[in-house]
Amino acid sequence: MTETRALSPTREDQRTAFLAGAGFAGAQLVALPVDASTRRYFRLSGVGLLLMDSPPDSEPIGPFVQIARHLYGLGLSAPAVVQVDEGAGLALIEDFGQDTYTRLLAAGHPESLLYHLAVDALVALHRAPPLAEMAPYDSRQLSEECALLIDWYIPLLIGKDAALDLRDSFLTLFAEACGDVALRREALVLRDFHVDNLMLLDGRKGVAACGLLDFQDALTGSAAYDLMSLLEDARRDVPEALRMALLTYYLTQRPELNAPRFLKDYRRLAAQRHAKVLGIFVRLAGRDGKHGYLAHLPRTLGLFVRALDAEAYAPLRDWFNRHVPGWREDLPPATLAMLCETPYRLVQGSSHGHV
Template sequence: MVEDNRQQARQEFMTREGWGAAEVEPLAADASFRRYFRLRRAGESCLLMDAPPPQEQILPFISIAQHLVSLGLRAPRVLASELDAGFALLEDFGDDTFTRLLARGEAEASLYRMAVDVLIQLHRHPAATELELPPYDEQALLREALLLVDWYYPALNGVDCPAEAVESYRAAWVTALAPLRAEPATLVLRDFHVDNLMRVGDGSSVAHCGLLDFQDALIGSPAYDLMSLLEDARRDVTPALQQALIDHYLTTRTELDAGQFMRAYRILAAQRHAKVAGIFVRLMVRDGKPIYLQHLPRVVALLTRNLEAPELAPVREWVARWMPNLGVPLVLAP
């Protein structure tokens, strides 16, 4: 009944905006409650975003999309919206996500270089942080890191993480995250990876790189999105390509302290992988979405590798004491 009501509301919104007779094509769902549909009529198309409240809010997407466009970046134009109902009509960027382009054999280095150039333009823009967004600060990062003990630990061990272990885990991350307080701030899109990047039109400039899934953006370290791109939970990126792109970023952004930047990069990589490991288990256990389990071995391997960094010693020591089986394959039946 709830879905029937939502479908009727979608149709009414489409009708009000002149798309009532359009052909409707459902697009693949993601890890959120949002759904997308491609609408076609008389040789033109757009995307319908269905972000049902209260689970989703559509205003952040619209505000950040408009801000990104003002910075010279390629976010979808918002053609129409109803904020209270959670509907928006968006510019259709087509189907050429970087993931699909890579699967078709397109040059990996040039696509990733385009994405890094987007970050360089974003991070160097003086107006990047001129919008009202919460900080991606120590408390926010800590809440996310705790997803490892909230979800991954019980799935791996069959019992909840002991309270003493949770508290010492929290303390280890407080120590590890402390250096980030000195980081310069920029707009952090937070899910910057090949699934959320598109080539729009023909070309390899920043203007041809379409951005998706940025509604959870915050203000934080410039290292985060570069790390998210290069330490992808869903796709292997060779160490050689990672290093070449990091060098390109840092060579262009000479105003940064390279050592400080890479320290932040490693800390945030470990934090993100701890978070994502917990999220992928949660998606299966709570939400019945097993598709993400296939990526867990990669995520855990990336987490383990980053924990070898000196700045992650407190967390590495916690793992050695409380979770020495971190590298054991997780068996979690769909």
């Protein structure tokens, strides 16, 4: 007798069953544009909810639920979680609409008002104790992210073999520069705090008017990180006068901080983040076929070059000058074309990245 085996349900089957169990059988789903992660979102037409599909093997949904509830408890606006199946990696969450900061800024909304609101939200977050059970943004995590630069971006300049030979010395110098900031446990660091992940919510007052998205990878670390992420955006030019005004605005609201130490942390983390993002953008283009991110490389490189002017990075700056000719210059058109046409393989294993 022939043995028959039931086929495993497809991801679409799992979404359908979850929606039926939540009382939304037959709901019309509209897929939202994908980003740099494996998560997907679907809008339930006319219901005010999103279906969040976060594959449990790659991006477990539990951290999102935990942090969303924490933020809500602080009076901040994270999407309310209506129903969740952590095992399946599915959740129904509040739909904040379409007024992202990115769209509003493109439409001419006053940028100073939006940015000041975002900084107010950060101040409220940073005045609260971080979640005790959150993993730390420690030296291991910072190093894994820095490795994205030597694994993906630098090989474009000097070749994969040369980059691999220099990998250890590069990471050692980065670790030395970030040694102090890797010890900070000051605040919950959302890690992707920028205009694509912020929304303006009608009908809400104060910091609750700032909708927060994409925070499931949060860690406990330096309060400087998210402010730097907002003000040194890989996707958007922030006027220098506004950047300095917002830095001053943040520090004025937090007089208890050691301001000189905060600014040193800011500069060190800026170089670390821009190194990571350069690597991620190349990986997204060359490995994943998401070529749109290449348009942001010149801006990100400029931010990285500026960040490496910090005193703490003098040894690493010298390392670049010795080993990576032309590191301050934009990638040539032929290299960009290669990334769009030829699969670009990883030099050495790197962690999952996000931007």
